[in-house]
Structures are given as structure tokens and as C-alpha cells.
Amino acid sequence: MAASARALSPALPQPPAALRPATAPQPGFHPERLLVIDPLTRRFGDYQIAELPALLGLGDALVVNDAATVPASLQVDAGLELRLVSWEEDESFRAVVFGAGDFRQPTEARAAPRRLLRGEQLRFTSELSATVVDVDTSEPRLVRLRFHSSGAALWRGLYRHGKPIQYAHAAAPWPLWDVQNRYAARPWAFELPSAGRPLTFELLFELEERGASLTHVTHAAGISSTGSPSLDARLPFPERYEVGTEAARVIARARRAGGRVIAAGTSVVRALETQAAPGGLVHAGSGETDLRVSRFYTPRVVDGLLTGLHEEGTSHFELLEAFAPRALLLRALGHAARTGYLQHEFGDSCLILAGSLLAPLAA
Amino acid sequence: MDLNKKSALVTGASRGLGRALAEQLAAAGARVVLVARSQAELERVAQSIRDAGGEAHALAFDVSRKDDIHRLAGAAAALVGPIDLLIHNASRLGPTPLRLLLDTECEDLSNVLEANLVGPFRLSRALAGSMALRKTGTIVHVSSDASVNAYPRWGAYAVSKAALDHLSRLWAAELAERGVRVLSVDPGEMDTAMHRQALPDADATALARPDAVAARIVELLHDERVPSGSRVEAQNWKAA
Numbered sequence: 333m334a335a336s337a338r339a340l341s342p343a344l345p346q347p348p349a350a351l352r353p354a355t356a357p358q359p360g361f362h363p364e365r366l367l368v369i370d371p372l373t374r375r376f377g378d379y380q381i382a383e384l385p386a387l388l389g390l391g392d393a394l395v396v397n398d399a400a401t402v403p404a405s406l407q408v409d410a411g412l413e414l415r416l417v418s419w420e421e422d423e424s425f426r427a428v429v430f431g432a433g434d435f436r437q438p439t440e441a442r443a444a445p446r447r448l449l450r451g452e453q454l455r456f457t458s459e460l461s462a463t464v465v466d467v468d469t470s471e472p473r474l475v476r477l478r479f480h481s482s483g484a485a486l487w488r489g490l491y492r493h494g495k496p497i498q499y500a501h502a503a504a505p506w507p508l509w510d511v512q513n514r515y516a517a518r519p520w521a522f523e524l525p526s527a528g529r530p531l532t533f534e535l536l537f538e539l540e541e542r543g544a545s546l547t548h549v550t551h552a553a554g555i556s557s558t559g560s561p562s563l564d565a566r567l568p569f570p571e572r573y574e575v576g577t578e579a580a581r582v583i584a585r586a587r588r589a590g591g592r593v594i595a596a597g598t599s600v601v602r603a604l605e606t607q608a609a610p611g612g613l614v615h616a617g618s619g620e621t622d623l624r625v626s627r628f629y630t631p632r633v634v635d636g637l638l639t640g641l642h643e644e645g646t647s648h649f650e651l652l653e654a655f656a657p658r659a660l661l662l663r664a665l666g667h668a669a670r671t672g673y674l675q676h677e678f679g680d681s682c683l684i685l686a687g688s689l690l691a692p693l694a695a
Numbered sequence: 696m697d698l699n700k701k702s703a704l705v706t707g708a709s710r711g712l713g714r715a716l717a718e719q720l721a722a723a724g725a726r727v728v729l730v731a732r733s734q735a736e737l738e739r740v741a742q743s744i745r746d747a748g749g750e751a752h753a754l755a756f757d758v759s760r761k762d763d764i765h766r767l768a769g770a771a772a773a774l775v776g777p778i779d780l781l782i783h784n785a786s787r788l789g790p791t792p793l794r795l796l797l798d799t800e801c802e803d804l805s806n807v808l809e810a811n812l813v814g815p816f817r818l819s820r821a822l823a824g825s826m827a828l829r830k831t832g833t834i835v836h837v838s839s840d841a842s843v844n845a846y847p848r849w850g851a852y853a854v855s856k857a858a859l860d861h862l863s864r865l866w867a868a869e870l871a872e873r874g875v876r877v878l879s880v881d882p883g884e885m886d887t888a889m890h891r892q893a894l895p896d897a898d899a900t901a902l903a904r905p906d907a908v909a910a911r912i913v914e915l916l917h918d919e920r921v922p923s924g925s926r927v928e929a930q931n932w933k934a935a
Contacts, residue, residue, distance in 0.1 A: 509765050
């Protein structure tokens with residue numbers, strides 16, 4: 333598709349519309365859409381995800397989150413589900429408790445769970461059980477668990493019993509296979525770091541062949557909804573991350589080449605910005621971050637963001653406002669909703685990158 | 696590759712060549728994840744490796760089941776980090792005594808392909824993406840001389856190994872520029888439970904010991920001069 337044929341940024345205000353959800357994984361390659369938003373020219377335009385390599389330039393660095401997704405939903409009985417939200421250094425886990433029901437009901441419509449007590453034993457299966465070692469004082473649905481097994485027995489038990497966390501927009505249970513990015517390694521994420529999901533190796537290799545570079549961080553992406561408004565207000569929870577020496581080196585090389593740093597996903601933004609160093613560089617390092625990125629935050633490392641389509645009012649949308657003005661985002665998202673873009677894990681993508689729509693796209 | 700502190704995953708690790716490989720990789724300093732279907736048998740092997748001072752984790756999963764692939768890949772990476780060395784050693788003969796093709800059930804052929812060919816493809820699919828991203832990694836497919844010789848009655852197994860050899864070459868071709876080395880190794884005839892199952896009357900004294908073959912494969916891992924995409928006979932290969 334030639335750039336000149338694209339309809340860029342309709343000027344007239346349109347009535348608001350809601351984004352439709354993608355309800356299931358799409359098998360194989362299919363044309364996925366990419367909404368490109370350019371805060372420099374205040375324009376946006378319709379592309380395909382396969383055009384991403386051409387939108388990035390020589391010397392740019394794309395940074396992905398290589399965390400694999402843990403099947404973090406654990407059922408105790410019909411009336412009690414725990415969703416793991418973080419894995420602490422001491423091998424304990426934090427979890428949010430849900431009452432009767434499953435992913436088919438919106439989280440806020442789920443029955444309230446019974447109150448768990450400190451010291452209570454939870455038995456998931458004959459090979460997986462845990463003790464509640466802590467209950468949050470202001471939010472009793474937030475607990476800390478210590479499993480009774482460790483090492484291989486713990487991980488075998490979690491993987492045999494756990495199911496991927498899903499929400500009401502899902503049409504059916506998702507296999508664990510479908511919530512992994514193609515380059516995933518350590519299981520640090522409790523929900524799919526979904527910005528990476530449409531990234532095929534065809535696309536990643538093309539990106540490198542065009543002179544951009546590819547690197548990764550690992551970030552423990554947590555859950556996106558707890559069913560409790562006051563707990564949701566605390567999202568995202570502090571999350572574990574690791575920025576390796578390789579990522580620091582690739583970003584430094586991109587800076588020397590005058591290239592830009594593009595984060596594939598909001599989790600990558602949090603990790604890189606937490607490790608920011610002067611001059612748009614990052615220090616290699618690891619830890620836990622409670623950084624909140626919003627319109628009050630000026631990114632020091634990340635120049636552009638590849639992400640899904642996020643609606644106003646979510647913590648993800650708040651983060652987008654660090655990269656583009658609210659009015660432009662709302663205009664672009666309104667266009668996306670009206671023209672059938674899909675949101676959520678298996679939906680379409682959005683690239684926010686200053687200067688991306690300055691020049692016509694090279695063939 | 697230097698095996699010290701590297702993360703290795705070996706399938707079919709409860710006996711025979713897989714067990715010997717797991718033991719020797721751990722002895723060379725690798726952090727080893729052992730995979731096989733039987734938890735009790737696998738745990739005994741892992742324990743004996745730990746008793747000898749090595750690092751070993753037993754994960755009982757079935758490589759022929761798609762649902763088990765990301766379970767074992769995720770659990771393995773949780774225990775030892777991103778996988779640097781993947782050895783596809785698990786395989787099945789199909790029903791024994793081995794049968795002529797004219798007597799082979801279609802379902803038996805499918806089951807053998809699922810375990811010996813599709814399983815390794817799926818597991819590489821789950822682990823090699825991270826290798827390509829990190830631009831490092833080694834994948835070894837354990838083959839058989841039945842993949843190049845048309846031995847009557849070895850049909851299902853032989854076909855699966857011939858395809859596995861080609862799968863190995865294809866992975867190597869696609870990952871050539873990505874720092875991932877992919878090899879296929881024909882271990883030759885070994886004195887193992889699988890060999891006894893296939894050929895109960897064979898003279899065991901004429902067969903190679905799994906320990907000796909595993910040692911040859913470990914040498915091969917160290918010798919970077921054997922190019923990616925090679926199919927190597929463990930008995931005849933010589934260090935360059």
C-alpha cells in the first residue's frame with residue numbers, strides 16, 4: 333500500500349465509539365492492523381503490523397520483553413480462585429483472591445471471595461498446596477502465599493494445575509501455548525506481555541536486515557484487573573525486571589548511531605525508564621519497579637512505543653500520555669474504534685513514534 | 696560451547712543415552728533439566744546427579760503432547776534460566792516386536808511421528824525463539840542409522856528419524872545467521888533398554904555403552920568446528 337493512498341487523520345470530530353475486543357487467538361499469519369500515531373506531526377494513519385520494519389529506521393533499537401507467561405490462575409474450589417500477581421525474591425508469591433465464577437464474568441461482577449486468614453492452608457491439588465503467610469491490611473483480597481513445595485516440584489505443580497489468566501472478552505479457555513510470545517524464556521509474566529504477540533520472526537529478522545537492532549529485557553508483567561476498584565487504583569503493582577548488559581550495549585549503540593529506542597510494550601517502558609542513565613542510556617541492572625508512567629512523566633530512554641489499543645481510563649492509556657498528547661490519542665483511538673480495530677491480547681497494535689509520519693513510507 | 700553454568704534440557708533423560716548425557720553435562724558444570732514421562736524414575740536419576748555434586752531438576756512431562764510443551768519449557772526456564780542447550784533424545788519405537796509396513800497400523804505411525812518428530816519441533820519452537828533473540832544456543836537431535844538405511848521392520852521409527860535429520864538441517868539453515876548451532880547425531884547401536892526392546896537377541900557385548908557415546912557427544916559440543924547443520928556419527932566423528 334502506498335503512503336499517499338492512506339487516509340491520514342480525519343479532521344472532523346466524530347462521535348465516540350468503543351473498541352471491539354479480539355476474543356480469541358488467530359491461528360497462523362493474518363493481516364493485523366497497526367495504528368501509527370506521530371506526536372510530532374500530530375497525525376495518525378492506518379498500517380499493517382508487517383510494515384513495522386519499514387517504519388523504523390537504520391540504527392533504531394526495538395526492545396522486547398522476553399518474559400514467558402505463567403498459568404497464574406489457580407482454583408481451590410468452585411468458590412475460590414487465586415491469581416498470582418508477583419513472584420518475590422524469597423520464592424513467595426503475591427496473589428489476588430476471587431470468589432465464585434470464572435473468566436466468563438467481568439471481574440467486577442464476580443462474587444466477593446471469602447476472607448482468607450493468615451496461616452490458612454490452601455490445597456489446589458494433591459501435588460500443590462500453600463500457606464497464606466500475609467493478608468494486606470487495607471485490601472484483604474491481596475495475599476501472600478508460600479507454596480509447600482519448591483524447585484522442580486513447585487513449578488511442575490504450578491504448570492500442571494494453573495490456567496492462563498483471562499477476562500470476560502475471551503470466547504473460550506486459552507491454551508498456555510497461545511499466551512506465549514515467540515521469543516519467551518523465563519516465566520516472569522502473569523499475563524501475556526501482549527505487545528510482543530504479533531511480532532513474528534519474519535518481521536524481527538527483516539527489522540535487523542534493514543539495520544535496526546533487536547534486544548530484550550525481562551519484566552514481570554502483572555495483572556490488569558482485580559475486580560476491586562480500590563485495588564485496581566493501585567495497579568500496576570511493583571514488578572520485577574532485569575535489564576541485561578546486552579540491552580544496555582544495544583541501546584548505547586543505537587544512541588551513537590542517532591537511532592531511537594522503541595519499547596515493545598508498557599512493561600518494557602517501566603523496566604528501561606527505571607534503569608535510565610544520562611544521555612538516553614540505561615544501566616544494566618535488576619530489581620523491582622514501582623515507577624508510574626503518565627502524562628506527568630517525561631521518558632528519558634524510550635522514544636517510541638509499540639503497544640495494543642488501550643481505552644481511556646486504563647493505567648495503560650495513562651502511560652500512553654507520556655508519549656503523545658491526550659487529544660491526539662483520543663482522536664486516533666476514536667478513529668480506530670470506528671474503523672474496526674480490535675483491542676486486548678489478540679487484537680491490533682499501535683505505534684506511537686515522533687516523526688514516524690514525516691516522510692512517505694519507503695517501499 | 697563451554698558447558699560451565701550453561702542451562703541444558705535433555706529429553707528422555709531417565710535412562711540410556713539421555714541419562715548418560717544428563718550426568719556428563721552436569722559433571723561439566725551445566726545446570727541440567729531432565730525430562731521424561733516417569734516421575735519416579737527421573738527423580739532417582741536427578742537425585743544421583745545431585746549426590747555427585749551436579750545441578751539437576753526432574754520435570755516429568757510428555758514431549759509428544761502439545762499441552763505439555765510450554766509447561767515444561769516454562770518450568771525449565773524458571774529453574775535454570777533461558778535454555779542454552781537443548782538435546783532432543785526422547786524417542787519411541789512404536790509397537791514391538793517391530794512390524795513390516797504392511798502390518799503397521801496408521802495410528803502407530805502417527806504416534807511415533809508425534810513423539811519423535813512433531814514433539815522435538817514443538818519443543819524447539821518453544822525454546823529456539825529465545826536462542827535466536829539472544830543469538831546463542833545449541834540444539835542437538837539424536838538420530839539413528841535407521842534414518843539413512845532402509846532396515847525392514849523399522850518403518851515408523853526410521854521415517855521419524857529421517858525426517859528429524861532434515862528438520863535439524865532446516866533449523867540450521869534458518870538460524871544460520873542467528874548464532875544458534877543445530878546438529879543431528881547418530882549414536883550408533885547402543886546397549887540400552889530400547890535396543891533390547893527392538894532386537895532382544897542382539898549380542899550386547901558388540902554394542903556401544905551409552906556412557907561412551909554421551910562422552911563423544913559432549914566432545915562434539917565443545918568442538919565448534921563441526922558446522923551447524925551437520926549430521927554426525929558419534930562413533931566415527933573425529934575432532935578436527
